[in-house]
Amino acid sequence: MTEKSIAIIGAGPAGLAALYEFLNTSKDGSSTLTDASKTYKDFPRPKEAAFSKIVAFESKDAAGGIWAPATPEADLPVPPQHLFHKVNDPFVIKPANDLPENVEDATLEKPIVVDNGPNYSEEDEEGGASKPYHGPLINELEWSRSGIFSFLFTNIPTRFTRYSYLPNEEKYLDQSRKIYPFLTHQELTKRFADFIKDNELDKHIRLNTSVEKVEKHGDKWLVTVRKKQGSQSHWYSESFDHVVVANGHYTLPYIPSIKGLANYNAKFPNSLSHAKSFRELEEFKNKRVLVIGGGISTVNILQYLVPIAKSVTNSKRGPHAVFPYINDALVSDEIEPKGTIDHVDPVTGEFHFTDGSIGQYDKVIFSTGYHYHFPFFPNQDHFKLINPGNVSRVGGLYLNTFDQVDPTLGAVGITVSQLNFHTIEGSAAALAGVWSGAKSLPPLEEQQAWEQKLVAERGDSLSFHYYNHHNAKDFIELVLPYFPKGRYNPIEIDGAHVSDVDEGIKRLEKLFYGLKEGKIGIEETNPSWKGEPKNVDKNAEDEKGSKIANVEVNVEEAELVPI
Template sequence: MELQAKEPVVAIFHQDAFPDEISYTPLEDLKLLRAEEQTLVHERSQTAANPSDQFSLIDKHIKTVAVIGAGPAGLPTAKWLKDEGLSVTIFERNLAAGGTWIYDSTPPLNPTYPSEIPTEGAQPSLPPIDQTLPYTQVKDLDDDTIRFLLEHAPPNPCYKSLGNNVATPLLKYKDLDWPKNTPWYTGHQVICQYLQNYASAFGLNEVTEFNTSVERVTEIPGDGGWHVLTKTTQKEIIDGRDVIKVTWSAKTFDAVVVATGHYHVPYIPNFHGLSEWQAKWPQSVSHSKSYRVPEPFDGQNVLVIGNGTSALDIMRDIASYTNDLYQAVRDSQHHFDEKYLQLRKELSSWVPAKVQGRKGIKQFIAKDTLQNSIIEFDDGQTLTGIDHIIICTGYMFNFHFLDHLHRDEATHRKFGSAVPTDDHVLVKRGDQVYNLHKDIFYIPNPTLSFVGVPFHIATFSFFEYQAFAVARAYSKRAALPDTATMRQEWNDRLQKKGGGREFHALGAELEQEYIQDILSWLNRDSAIYGGSVIKGHDSWWFDVKSNALAELKKKMKTNAPE
């Protein structure tokens, strides 16, 4: 469904533009907008529901919703929003649904070493200033354009041997079974096909704009919804030349759901000397997001930095190819529940026997040759003769299309004094998302929401419960607490769990507490506002979960490297 921009047109566009003639506004106007948005949100918080009436329906009558991302979080969100009678448009920068599970043999562009701060790490791609939208450029398919396309839709961190480590029965969405005889643990092709089957079964492809990235999302003052600026790429042949047509467009929605996941912007620690090392030998360092196949590491001495799932997978994948294989692991500062600690212990026991363990990285010392260069560890040990370093240190939260809700050094340079306050910021260092009620609803304005932020969970099925919450709230079948109550709950959680990535980490026990909390709220309100009862996981699901680790052990043993 084509949604036309509605007057008044503001945010990144000129306010006096006509619906079919929208012009892009330069950065100085966006700074002014940011100040206006802060005033708008402050006024809204002052007129929130009376504290004695702690729950109320969202004031705005929501008809149209933009969902950003057609992956494991975006698909169920769009499905349940549609089922509630809302008009949904999905924006997906890849050419098909599937998100992280789409395999592309082409690796992404190299990140910076170390990571840039979030606002600089992924900049929005915007049209030239003062151009009427929609605005189209035609680019010849040369090296610069290929780089442009890799920035537009970066290949996902899916490697050839990637499979699920959460059993398929635990991943299952409520309304779509896995094909008969699907194993509990399988390859990315099967997982991706399940997601694409889901999109086909519920008409989600028909409401998706593929090859389309969202470049900026801005709130319209006066409770007018959200402006969404998108960029679409399309390959064509013009006069016998292969070209890429790039079109920037703008639409207006009543609500926006961010379902982009968090495996996009690599996190690379600021190890002393790493930037000099990488600048001198750029082909000797990579992030796990770029890993695809083991053959390039044949006969090499490789150091893997990190102790997560990707580190384990990659070491198991390359062990039979490498000469010497090392793993650097720092002492963890995270605190997880007992079941998750047990899982991490099991994962560590599956490290290939040939891997030589080392402590965390202290520094890199670049010498005259790569072979003579030194890696020093926290315990004083050193290592030379390393051919390649694979950094498996995870990812950063970065919403480039909401960069005006970031706050870091670059934000100050970019927006001056018009930066978000503590009560409005979304991202600071990239290790946490701030000001989300239940990791879903943006507290200053719940018509902006997020699905898929938590981790150490059963992913697909967990995301579906978050999708239920969004769909029920936006269809006025579930009431949200007032701003003060949401703020207090968020502050209490921050004090209890602490900040950083651990804030979003759940694990088996906390995941079930979270789901029960969501269900208690939604089912209580279904009796008041209408709607069917949403069921939680059944006994079979929990039986599978109790046996999943044993089955995963069998798989790992069967596929153990020599």
């Protein structure tokens, strides 16, 4: 059997699961992960590994994806002004870097070293002449910082914020914990850190390294990367037999296109932000705040804003399909709901709505989700986005995992579920089974028929990829036949506890009202909280003496589920 190498794009939850799975797959196509009752500490590595080289490329300075160690620094609140006329285009707000000449000949040992210069051009709204932009934004436009704020806690119970082979620690099962059955983000980050350290996964992870281009050359994938090193970038290319796309779905913020919004942002700078950059509460104290969106991150933010803001308005299009309590929460006391925005007047700063009402706001937060984004493919044969936006579908994948054009290309993390860690594990195991030679994929016609049938049933949107906690087992059953020999079912034990998620939803609702009404202190939910938010007089007029109006925006529901 020939040597096989794998490149993994991303070292977040999906990339780490793929890395661990490949490391525990034997040359004969069997897995060392054979007992669902054990943890990773009980599984030996195979004597003869199926894959000779496995490299995970991570653009951040730490592994863990959105659960990497959080820092106070955030990405830009919104894209820079000169890009705002195409703010909903991922290729505009995250422009591609120009590859150095002859980079395909550069190696890890002998990279091409360049000074970090402009990586995009400034263009006016009329499409006139462009000029290079020089400044620190070159790194800001990578959108690589985490969206975690210091006092965040998870919204999925502890059992399901872990892979099946990670221990479900007793200390987190204490029902006297204020946030039971959830974890603080620091606790979940430690879970990942311990997992990486105990399994020496860091030996296979290259940090601060972004994948810039992936292209097939003969029977190999040529992966071109850029390693950030101070004020320089080290570019090189490397060949692999297989590539896993595991770059996540919570990196590139989605902001809808609204008439007048670009000019409004120019006249009223520092008013707009995306939820990804939400960090501290002080800037919202005694302000008129509009939060656009109707997903889980919306209620995450609103529960902290209501006690301190002058007023809080929520704008969303329709009901939340996954967590019904959100629909009642977003129309509860001191949260004003509204319909859709017709346009924004950039001169007066007024938001005009389709119902004829008008409102003004000090702060506007877009809690509108994220783009799927795969800029490293030079053509659209792979990972084609259907209906690009915050609810797009990734086309051309069999079981959300195998590329139909080239079976040596795969994905982990495309499936969306409250049991995300377990569905991630399922995709990773299926790739390991097929790529090790233990299992074979069906004919292309059968793969395409599966996709077409599901499109007919679910539609051409993010819902195509969605499996709730009760039917996540259906997804696992789809990929299970492709697992390595002897590999156990990841929901063999945990699947009997999916009702934990239902109980967790009830607990989330209680925490929401407790925090919103000031009956639960932030420090009770996360000891890292150092601030002292004060309730404000909601009946007082603002500094301009104006009353508070309500607004909403026509945005498709962006967040079916969190992790």
